[in-house]
Amino acid sequence: MFVEQNVPLQPLNSFGIAARAATLVRVRNENDVKAVLADASLAGQPKFVLGGGSNIVLTGDVKSLVLKAEVLGRRVVRETERHVIVEAGAGENWHDFVTWTLDHNLPGLENLALIPGTVGASPVQNIGAYGVELQDRFDSLDGIDLATGELFSLNAAQCGFGYRDSVFKHPPAIPSQSGYAPPSMGLGGRTLILRVRFALPKAWKPVLGYLDIERRMQEEGVLNPSARQIYDWIVAIRRAKLPDPAVIGNAGSFFKNPTVTPEQCQDIIGRDPKVVHYPMADGSIKLAAGWLIDACGWKGKQVGNAAVYEKQALVLVNRGGLENPATGGEVMTLAKAIQTSVYERFGIRLEPEPVVV
Template sequence: MLIQKNWPLIDFNTFGFNVTASEFISITDIDQLKELFDSHQLKRTDIGILGGGSNITFTTNFEGLLLRNEIVGKTTIDENSESAIIEFGGGEPWHGAVLHALSLNLGGIENLSLIPGTVGAAPIQNIGAYGVELKDVFRSLSAFHLPTGEIHHFDANSCEFGYRDSIFKREKRGNYFIVSVQLKLSKNASIKTQYGDIQSTLNAWEIAKPTIHDISKAVIQIRESKLPNPAEIGNCGSFFKNPVVSSEIIPALRVQFPDIKTFPAGMGLTKVPAGWLIEKAGWKGFRRGDIGVHAKQALVLVNYGNGTGQEVIDLAHEIQADILSKFGIALEMEVNAW
């Protein structure tokens, strides 16, 4: 098994930062992980796990052993008249998993079309969009425990899913390499059109009774119209989480900002779109050198070519401080900084 030295990562992070990993290996099967464990490589404290690189901001070169998840595979585990359980390799591209489900006429993840990254990274983040989250269809995952070399299995409860959150971003952070994920997908999925511009897009297409395929096409068109293609402009998609705040502070904010956008989040909580806050504060389209805020979507920070990860993080901190000052709301980064 070959461990690459000083491996360039410019093609392995969607921001396109020109950084390197001092040691790098592509993991294509569990046997490689077992071999690394047996050789005591996994006892190191400088190990990183990389999926699609679409939720990472490298602030400098990675000094350590970087494991890239390239375990692929798509298998139907169980099926009945109402649903099917599909197991995907952790290194499968997420959008590829969506397309596979659609090819089998299985619904549940069509609203998550075109989200970048891998299947293995999806439960870590509990990815979500347009009214759907991964946890809605999640059945289980299998993960290699780096400290012990054991395969552990997690159901939805043990993953402790939250808003863009799971146990793998907290207590289990960095301890597990996700080998496979099982999703329970429906043959009679309920169509969700009430979020974002899905319904208006369908109306423009004169589609009165949309299928899961129509929803996917609509989501793809919406995302492509609003979000920059990382192949053209480096970015990680949504950089900040939508803050969830006490509903008690909303009336005062609405007096000051009558056009504030809000969504109920349950139990006396309200979600405020981070993109609206950033745009209202005047950051949309901001540029400093090769780093900036996208002109069409204020939630997206971008690298126009030769920017650095540290410059992106510095800009993010400036935006956070400004939003806190103007609105009294703390923004949390969705992207991980390394």
């Protein structure tokens, strides 16, 4: 275990917000966590798990003990009749892992290419893009309890996946004064994910249907694209639409796409016929949050050094760079103004995706 003090977090968050961690421990395996829990000066401190830093907004210095997840490794675990099970350490870069699977002729994750962050963060957020969510390819994960040091494994049902949601985003139940607490599977703030396993289908079929992908198919005259072609297309599409965090600090999509009833959607269409919407399997309608924000005139607008990206209104960016970066306060002031504007026009409350620290 290697303990660092007063650590700059600006290089460790994709928004490039300047902040510091009072204490940081780099976790390369479960023994590092157990060493933390065995250390009298560290064990009782509140703990914050940091992965790739691509889905957080830092609003100040972090007083909690920061556990930087850096568990590495990629391997094929086993095969079943229908799937190949592959595993990656929580500290592996997500996009690099997706590329590795395709390099080993293991398709299934190509629609999730170029999503920023680490493998360990992927089940927390139940990441998704272009018709595929992590839960569609998830097998199981290994984690460690930050209170007891116990190792455990969870399957998909135990992870409680929802739209950009999981048990890792909800705190455990707090006992009431009567000593009774309602059942809770919340693991937020109590778990560090060590490794994640994915079930990649042997009978692979492309997941298509999104307009951007259909355009690529028409432009290139490809009716039955391979996994590698889909991967290449999605990488190109995302690079054209989204800023590179290495160039312009950002946390990717800042708001979740809201879902509404068909009746609510028809009401919005009656007022705004061009609203971008997608029918869901459960009968609800998903609206494009970026379109709603753009319709309210926010694209390119700025609060301090936090701004709405001019090419994609769903992304908030750091216009100050590393020398004069946006503050977490500026980012959240801008986000709240956008939420108010969208609610006043459409009656819809946008929910942020990043974790605010």
